Amino acid sequence: MEMHDVVRLHVNFKTLEEFENFREYGQQELSMKEDLEANIIENDSESPFYGVYFGNKLVGRMSLYKIDKKFDRYFDPPQDYYELWKLEVLPGYQGKGIGNSLVNFAKSLGLPVKTNARQRSDSFWEKMGFEPLTYQTERDRGENPYVWFPEGVSEQENN
Amino acid sequence: MEMHDVVRLHVNFKTLEEFENFREYGQQELSMKEDLEANIIENDSESPFYGVYFGNKLVGRMSLYKIDKKFDRYFDPPQDYYELWKLEVLPGYQGKGIGNSLVNFAKSLGLPVKTNARQRSDSFWEKMGFEPLTYQTERDRGENPYVWFPEGVSEQENN
Numbered sequence: 182m183e184m185h186d187v188v189r190l191h192v193n194f195k196t197l198e199e200f201e202n203f204r205e206y207g208q209q210e211l212s213m214k215e216d217l218e219a220n221i222i223e224n225d226s227e228s229p230f231y232g233v234y235f236g237n238k239l240v241g242r243m244s245l246y247k248i249d250k251k252f253d254r255y256f257d258p259p260q261d262y263y264e265l266w267k268l269e270v271l272p273g274y275q276g277k278g279i280g281n282s283l284v285n286f287a288k289s290l291g292l293p294v295k296t297n298a299r300q301r302s303d304s305f306w307e308k309m310g311f312e313p314l315t316y317q318t319e320r321d322r323g324e325n326p327y328v329w330f331p332e333g334v335s336e337q338e339n340n
Numbered sequence: 341m342e343m344h345d346v347v348r349l350h351v352n353f354k355t356l357e358e359f360e361n362f363r364e365y366g367q368q369e370l371s372m373k374e375d376l377e378a379n380i381i382e383n384d385s386e387s388p389f390y391g392v393y394f395g396n397k398l399v400g401r402m403s404l405y406k407i408d409k410k411f412d413r414y415f416d417p418p419q420d421y422y423e424l425w426k427l428e429v430l431p432g433y434q435g436k437g438i439g440n441s442l443v444n445f446a447k448s449l450g451l452p453v454k455t456n457a458r459q460r461s462d463s464f465w466e467k468m469g470f471e472p473l474t475y476q477t478e479r480d481r482g483e484n485p486y487v488w489f490p491e492g493v494s495e496q497e498n499n
Contacts, residue, residue, distance in 0.1 A: 204459045207484030212475035229477075244482050266482035300363045316371035318388075323403050323425035325366030 185282040190230040190242065192217055199239040205267045209244075230267075231286060233279050241270040241279040245287055248295075254320050255295050255328055257337045262293040284309045287329075294329040303327070315339070344441035349389040349401065351376055358398040364426045368403075389426075390445060392438050400429040400438040404446055407454075413479050414454050414487055416496045421452040443468045446488075453488040462486070474498070 190196050192213050200210045216222040232242040244267045253259040265287050270279045287294050288310070298306050303313070303325075311327040317339060328336070349355050351372050359369045375381040391401040403426045412418040424446050429438045446453050447469070457465050462472070462484075470486040473495060487495075 205484075206460070207457060207462070208472050208475040209477075209480065209482055209484070211472075246477070246481055264481055298366060301365070303366065313367050313370075316367040318368075318405070321368065322405055322423055323368060325364075325368065 183278055184285075185233045185241075185277075185279050187231050187233055187282055187286040190228050190232050190239075191225040192222060192228045193225050196228070196230075196239070200242075202239070202271055203242060203267070203269050205269055209267075231283065233270075233282060235274065240274040241268075241283055243268040243283045243287070245290075247292075253337070255314065255326070255337055256293045256330070257335050259337065260293065260334070262295055263287055263290060265294050265296040268296070280305070281309065291331060293331060293334050296327050297324040298327045299325070342437055343444075344392045344400075344436075344438050346390050346392055346441055346445040349387050349391050349398075350384040351381060351387045352383050355387070355389075355398070359401075361398070361430055362401060362426070362428050364428055368426075390442065392429075392441060394433065399433040400427075400442055402427040402442045402446070404449075406451075412496070414473065414485070414496055415452045415489070416494050418496065419452065419493070421454055422446055422449060424453050424455040427455070439464070440468065447490075450490060452490055452493050455486050456483040457486045458484070 194217065197210065197214050197217065200206055213222070213228065217224065229244045229246050230242050231245060232239045234240065243265055246264045248262055248264055250260045253262060256262055265284070268280060268283060296306065296311070306327040309329070311329045314326045314328055314336060353376065356369065356373050356376065359365055372381070372387065376383065388403045388405050389401050390404060391398045393399065402424055405423045405425070407421055407423055409419045412421060415421055424443070427439060427442060455465065455470070465486040468488070470488045473485045473487055476498060
């Protein structure tokens, strides 16, 4: 399966228009749009989103947000990690390894990665080397947490 | 549109088997099943889930989790509130007002309600009297937060 180039997305009107094609479009994207329109953020600012293009078209994306180790409730030893969300590949572009390329990019950054596996996607995450965590009601609040451990990192005990 | 009876679900093998029909089935449900099998929780313990039955069949459910006011980052004045997640009605039973009945039940408890509106469900939540919150990256981390304010409650300022 082919590898796809993953690029960091910048906040501009073209990117925000492309975002409207994705199902997981909501307050986060609207907020970026309002900030851009109100000149609160500069055109072409860095965003927490990464994507894969086919030609000029954004066909897959994810958001990666670095969490400081003082908030880490998942990993032992506690450390900075990435929270991965909004992984999505447009219909018509699925099955080409675009999701794999995005997730492999996240893993290549060298920090643990945590995601909330949605709607029966468990087998995808397991194939990508992620593991389910022991569910903790207070921490997980209905999430379905899956994590990728780099070498030497393990699950944080219930605390 | 008809109103449907909403009942609190108890943890037993029948309920857990019914849960397998829902798309949002994951670590939370598996954890309840393991706890029941290992006798860590008693049969028929209370669960955070509420549901609607048609005859003997569970056709809709949601989880409602009460959050203590010391963790409240959404409401002014800060107060106990409910986090609503995993609202789902089985295919074939949609369009009958089952989702409305579940959400109205949550609102009837008299506390604010917060949810993470998924995949283009914004118009449903707005119809149910919910409002989108101003997106805060640190707090919301990719969520799409919608809330219902009881009389006298408003949005907590950025802090």
